[in-house]
Amino acid sequence: MAAIDHFWAVIPAGGAGTRLWPLSRSSSPKFLHDLTGQGRTLLQGTHDRLVPLVADRFVVVTGAAHRSAVLEQLPEVAAARVLGEPAPRDSMGAIGLAAAVLEREDPEAVLGSFAADHVIPDREAFSEAVRVAADVARDDWLVTLGIQPVFPSSAFGYIHLGDPLPGHAGATAVREFVEKPSVRTATEYVATGRYRWNAGMFVARPTVLLDLLATWHADFAGALRAIAADPGRLEELWPGLPRIALDHAVAEPAAAAGRVACVPSSFHWDDVGDFDSLAALLGATATATTVLGDHDLVRVVDASGLVVPGSGRTVAVVGLDDVVVVDTPDALLVTTRARAQDVKQVVEALKAEGRSELT
Amino acid sequence: MAAIDHFWAVIPAGGAGTRLWPLSRSSSPKFLHDLTGQGRTLLQGTHDRLVPLVADRFVVVTGAAHRSAVLEQLPEVAAARVLGEPAPRDSMGAIGLAAAVLEREDPEAVLGSFAADHVIPDREAFSEAVRVAADVARDDWLVTLGIQPVFPSSAFGYIHLGDPLPGHAGATAVREFVEKPSVRTATEYVATGRYRWNAGMFVARPTVLLDLLATWHADFAGALRAIAADPGRLEELWPGLPRIALDHAVAEPAAAAGRVACVPSSFHWDDVGDFDSLAALLGATATATTVLGDHDLVRVVDASGLVVPGSGRTVAVVGLDDVVVVDTPDALLVTTRARAQDVKQVVEALKAEGRSELT
Numbered sequence: 087m088a089a090i091d092h093f094w095a096v097i098p099a100g101g102a103g104t105r106l107w108p109l110s111r112s113s114s115p116k117f118l119h120d121l122t123g124q125g126r127t128l129l130q131g132t133h134d135r136l137v138p139l140v141a142d143r144f145v146v147v148t149g150a151a152h153r154s155a156v157l158e159q160l161p162e163v164a165a166a167r168v169l170g171e172p173a174p175r176d177s178m179g180a181i182g183l184a185a186a187v188l189e190r191e192d193p194e195a196v197l198g199s200f201a202a203d204h205v206i207p208d209r210e211a212f213s214e215a216v217r218v219a220a221d222v223a224r225d226d227w228l229v230t231l232g233i234q235p236v237f238p239s240s241a242f243g244y245i246h247l248g249d250p251l252p253g254h255a256g257a258t259a260v261r262e263f264v265e266k267p268s269v270r271t272a273t274e275y276v277a278t279g280r281y282r283w284n285a286g287m288f289v290a291r292p293t294v295l296l297d298l299l300a301t302w303h304a305d306f307a308g309a310l311r312a313i314a315a316d317p318g319r320l321e322e323l324w325p326g327l328p329r330i331a332l333d334h335a336v337a338e339p340a341a342a343a344g345r346v347a348c349v350p351s352s353f354h355w356d357d358v359g360d361f362d363s364l365a366a367l368l369g370a371t372a373t374a375t376t377v378l379g380d381h382d383l384v385r386v387v388d389a390s391g392l393v394v395p396g397s398g399r400t401v402a403v404v405g406l407d408d409v410v411v412v413d414t415p416d417a418l419l420v421t422t423r424a425r426a427q428d429v430k431q432v433v434e435a436l437k438a439e440g441r442s443e444l445t
Numbered sequence: 446m447a448a449i450d451h452f453w454a455v456i457p458a459g460g461a462g463t464r465l466w467p468l469s470r471s472s473s474p475k476f477l478h479d480l481t482g483q484g485r486t487l488l489q490g491t492h493d494r495l496v497p498l499v500a501d502r503f504v505v506v507t508g509a510a511h512r513s514a515v516l517e518q519l520p521e522v523a524a525a526r527v528l529g530e531p532a533p534r535d536s537m538g539a540i541g542l543a544a545a546v547l548e549r550e551d552p553e554a555v556l557g558s559f560a561a562d563h564v565i566p567d568r569e570a571f572s573e574a575v576r577v578a579a580d581v582a583r584d585d586w587l588v589t590l591g592i593q594p595v596f597p598s599s600a601f602g603y604i605h606l607g608d609p610l611p612g613h614a615g616a617t618a619v620r621e622f623v624e625k626p627s628v629r630t631a632t633e634y635v636a637t638g639r640y641r642w643n644a645g646m647f648v649a650r651p652t653v654l655l656d657l658l659a660t661w662h663a664d665f666a667g668a669l670r671a672i673a674a675d676p677g678r679l680e681e682l683w684p685g686l687p688r689i690a691l692d693h694a695v696a697e698p699a700a701a702a703g704r705v706a707c708v709p710s711s712f713h714w715d716d717v718g719d720f721d722s723l724a725a726l727l728g729a730t731a732t733a734t735t736v737l738g739d740h741d742l743v744r745v746v747d748a749s750g751l752v753v754p755g756s757g758r759t760v761a762v763v764g765l766d767d768v769v770v771v772d773t774p775d776a777l778l779v780t781t782r783a784r785a786q787d788v789k790q791v792v793e794a795l796k797a798e799g800r801s802e803l804t
Contacts, residue, residue, distance in 0.1 A: 385791050417761065
């Protein structure tokens with residue numbers, strides 16, 4: 087299949103991934119790491135997955151501190167298309183800036199925004215959904231991909247599907263976006279069959295996205311367009327931008343205004359949110375230990391879980407189930423898959439103590 | 446209290462301590478480590494405990510490879526009294542060699558043999574028991590200290606007490622030494638009140654010990670006396686010595702012959718056999734984590750057990766009870782207190798793979 091005409095991939099490469107500490111650090115966040123053990127980082131995997139859809143039409147938006155690392159990992163992407171944010175402004179700032187740049191560069195552009203740190207093994211199903219979404223977006227919809235829930239997660243927001251979209255097989259209207267629910271509410275959602283996980287994947291014409299933003303945040307949209315018109319104003323205008331997610335700034339009010347469509351999809355998607363989900367992604371079972379890294383460094387007696395030998399040292403695990411051991415040159419984590427979410431407490435404590443060199 | 450006249454401390458400093466891997470290595474065994482966190486190694490603690498009883502009358506017997514480390518840790522002990530074994534020959538070789546040396550050096554000597562890697566916090570009760578034992582030994586008994594069992598352990602041999610020893614308050618005859626029993630048998634032993642743990646602490650006149658050895662192993666005793674008479678013959682005679690414990694070579698047959706006495710004692714004794722017993726020794730509880738080393742390197746969220754931060758790296762433990770984490774520069778162990786015995790399986794596997802640099 088050929089690339090989609092005038093379709094651009096926008097990759098916001100941000101987020102600290104504190105629940106993946108000590109692998110992920112503010113100085114070296116999750117997207118820069120090969121967490122699948124296949125020789126490509128999450129950022130590179132995101133790029134590889136999109137090449138068949140966009141050829142070389144990429145815009146990456148990342149923190150200024152990570153720009154050189156991104157360029158090093160993605161030599162195929164032109165340096166001018168790796169935008170460095172002077173400070174984090176959440177997804178609306180990042181994706182909005184890319185939209186403003188593309189609005190000027192390609193009047194026929196449709197952009198799709200895909201986070202740099204997600205994993206989607208089934209590339210064919212993903213591509214098929216994106217093709218449908220791009221087609222819908224050309225009719226001026228803000229389109230989101232809706233992930234089939236695998237279990238009633240309370241960690242994700244949900245998309246409440248509406249009626250089928252006339253003229254676009256495989257797409258529906260969106261009634262609303264709902265915030266992370268309780269497990270009980272999520273169970274009800276999943277039972278209806280009318281809810282999808284919101285993975286934050288949006289497809290739209292840049293002008294549509296920015297005009298929607300302008301409807302509710304006129305100054306925000308104006309500042310983004312001013313930066314695109316004169317990149318020299320980035321440092322002046324960026325600090326004044328609100329720190330807000332695209333979901334809140336645009337997607338939620340646009341859904342209420344009947345402007346959002348969804349392409350419900352069934353491909354497996356994983357945001358690798360913590361070591362439990364990383365273990366699952368790597369195929370960990372209840373009876374064996376999964377190793378991310380050099381197997382020769384790991385010795386196991388009666389244990390299961392995830393071991394990441396990342397310092398060159400031998401790691402021995404004896405008699406623990408569903409354990410998580412992450413070994414790095416300056417910090418070591420020992421926890422369980424069930425407690426993987428609580429790793430962020432360690433990071434918060436280290437930050438509070440001023441041990442920023444470790445976080 | 447003054448030192449005991451002509452009483453000599455013999456410290457066999459051997460044993461690999463594989464269940465304390467990766468802290469204890471064949472290149473740096475358990476007795477060279479400060480496992481109590483009080484600034485003195487187990488060897489130094491053994492020395493300190495005996496100084497009030499012997500003043501400077503020490504003989505240490507250790508592997509040739511560890512002789513310089515022993516001298517460094519015990520600068521108070523004359524180099525000539527730190528004997529290096531060309532090869533390990535178990536406790537009979539080590540203690541017998543010291544006995545043969547002392548037999549020539551001090552005809553009135555009584556020796557007490559105390560392993561370099563045990564912990565006895567109650568020094569007063571220990572001293573009192575040794576004073577009684579030395580007194581009994583002058584009447585040509587082979588005397589052993591009998592440890593009051595704290596629980597029905599299947600990890601120790603037991604001493605079966607006989608009748609009180611006439612003329613020696615606080616001492617009894619020994620009916621027999623019994624090998625490590627099952628927990629069930631140990632429970633029966635403990636219930637009778639007539640059994641004590643055998644901690645391998647023997648007190649005797651050197652000539653008595655060697656003559657007893659000569660009764661059952663004449664060549665062995667002869668070789669030890671020949672080495673003492675001409676230390677130049679050590680390399681020639683040592684390799685031919687049997688590899689046998691003093692318990693089997695002398696104590697068991699001597700007990701059968703009615704030559705062994707016991708001083709039943711109530712001091713707390715710990716052979717720090719594995720990380721579970723080390724955790725208990727350090728006061729670990731079910732609700733808190735005990736740190737052996739620099740507390741500043743450890744971050745804990747809802748965990749209990751033992752953490753040994755030994756590489757300078759930060760160690761974070763989240764949501765695990767009774768866990769054991771031992772961090773060293775080249776190897777890391779993660780296990781539980783309940784599985785602490787199985788650490789030796791890791792060491793055996795590493796040895797089998799030829800990874801001797803790690804063991």
